Amino acid sequence: MFDKRFSLKKCLSQGMTWLVVIIISVLFAFVLFNWDSIRNMIGKIFKILTPVLFGLAIAYILNPVVDFLGKKLLHKSLLGRLKNERRAAGLARGSAVGLALAFLLLIFLALGYLVVPQIIKSVMDIINRLPEYSRDLIQWLNSLNVEDGQLSARTQQMILQASSYIQQWMESSLYPQLWRLVNGFTSSILNVFNFMYNLLIGVIISVYVLVSKEKFTGQAKKIVYALFRPETANAVIDVFRKSNQIFGGFISGKLIDSAIIGILCAIIMYILRLPYIALVSVIVGVTNVIPFFGPYIGAIPSIFLITLVSPRQGLIFLIMIVLLQQFDGNILGPKILGNSTGLSAFWVIFSILLGSGLFGFPGMLLGVPVFAVIYYLIKTGVEYLLYKRQMPLESRTYEKADSYDPVQKKMIYLPENETRREKRVREAEVKNVGITRDQLKRRIGKGPQGHEPRIKKDNKP
Numbered sequence: 001m002f003d004k005r006f007s008l009k010k011c012l013s014q015g016m017t018w019l020v021v022i023i024i025s026v027l028f029a030f031v032l033f034n035w036d037s038i039r040n041m042i043g044k045i046f047k048i049l050t051p052v053l054f055g056l057a058i059a060y061i062l063n064p065v066v067d068f069l070g071k072k073l074l075h076k077s078l079l080g081r082l083k084n085e086r087r088a089a090g091l092a093r094g095s096a097v098g099l100a101l102a103f104l105l106l107i108f109l110a111l112g113y114l115v116v117p118q119i120i121k122s123v124m125d126i127i128n129r130l131p132e133y134s135r136d137l138i139q140w141l142n143s144l145n146v147e148d149g150q151l152s153a154r155t156q157q158m159i160l161q162a163s164s165y166i167q168q169w170m171e172s173s174l175y176p177q178l179w180r181l182v183n184g185f186t187s188s189i190l191n192v193f194n195f196m197y198n199l200l201i202g203v204i205i206s207v208y209v210l211v212s213k214e215k216f217t218g219q220a221k222k223i224v225y226a227l228f229r230p231e232t233a234n235a236v237i238d239v240f241r242k243s244n245q246i247f248g249g250f251i252s253g254k255l256i257d258s259a260i261i262g263i264l265c266a267i268i269m270y271i272l273r274l275p276y277i278a279l280v281s282v283i284v285g286v287t288n289v290i291p292f293f294g295p296y297i298g299a300i301p302s303i304f305l306i307t308l309v310s311p312r313q314g315l316i317f318l319i320m321i322v323l324l325q326q327f328d329g330n331i332l333g334p335k336i337l338g339n340s341t342g343l344s345a346f347w348v349i350f351s352i353l354l355g356s357g358l359f360g361f362p363g364m365l366l367g368v369p370v371f372a373v374i375y376y377l378i379k380t381g382v383e384y385l386l387y388k389r390q391m392p393l394e395s396r397t398y399e400k401a402d403s404y405d406p407v408q409k410k411m412i413y414l415p416e417n418e419t420r421r422e423k424r425v426r427e428a429e430v431k432n433v434g435i436t437r438d439q440l441k442r443r444i445g446k447g448p449q450g451h452e453p454r455i456k457k458d459n460k461p
Helices: 008-033 035-048 050-082 085-147 153-187 189-211 213-227 230-272 277-287 294-309 311-336 345-359 361-388 420-431 437-444
Strands: 401-405 410-413
Touching: 008 035, 035 050, 050 085, 050 189, 050 230, 085 189, 085 277, 085 294, 189 213, 213 230, 230 277, 230 311, 230 361, 277 294, 294 311, 345 361
Parallel strands: none
Antiparallel strands: 401 410
16 A cells, blocks of 8 residues: 555656756766767857858847838838738838848948958058068167166177077068968968858848748747746746847947947047058957957057057057047947946956857957856846745845844844854844853852752652
């Protein structure tokens, strides 16, 4: 006979839990011991799906533009003419996709016609003038030996060794590497065609994704409601919606911000008559996409390039880029981005370092928005668990809290002037786990001779 307390449903639930734990453990061990093979397989899959990834990325970037053109501008005018809601919405969506892609193509053509030739010219000019720059540097170092009589013999010897090493390194290593780099660019035609092919297929895929966005969204929601209960499905969809707002808001805002900074940099450099306008502006604009470290990554090589032409112009550019980044960090950036990620400065630096260490340059670009989404998911889960326990949700409530009273359901705060002994007494009273020795003496009292009373034991027969 089965025991009355025996519950088949409870046993099945526990068995399924243990089965899931065992399966996850086995999968984790399998991935851990076969990580190289799995990584190679993932790399092959991503290589095959490169056009699809390009298409999804293009569609994700252009989606805000398509929504604005389709819903704000074209839909109302087409609805007044066609008198059919569904047909007007479809035509507006298709027209918006075409206009957005035409705008993107126009930007690429402008970059290819105006910026790319200037960048190539600047790079070739730098390579051709490197011997002149090195000779000037060596002459300046040698002049220190003649003009400055206060230099010690050891310092002069160090300068001579350094100048000789720099000259030898430039002639034997730097120049050949730069020319090999240029020759590599000219000889890698196959890679260029492969990239253009993937980009073309990606554009075609992005058209399908943008036109059928509503259909794909509806299918995804249908799957979620089929797998979960309505309450859970609503929560899952809300989490995905918020994650999309965080990720998409940061990406689109950062792209707009970086484009404005690059254009402003080019305009100011043109006014100040600084060299390498196109090259430096592209470097500053592209690296500005990287949060926190981006301005420094773009400014340092730009200052070096301009200083090679003229130290005075290098100093002018340094002052200009500092003022431009202050404008971006304090005025332009907050206006465009706001607090889209919800991360503090510590977590921004942490996510950039982690992303760059794991995935290189793409990790630096996408580390902050991806980590912001993970941070939001963890925060949502923690607040849900606290809500179920009827505990406070604000982090400030826990900053100076000493403990939580489950009976009164409130946080207990430690007084600022409380001693350690008073804290032990209070904790014993709150937790009801025991009393102090002094409290025991006061409760029992002392014997007639001033000794503590002893507890008599019953005499056993």
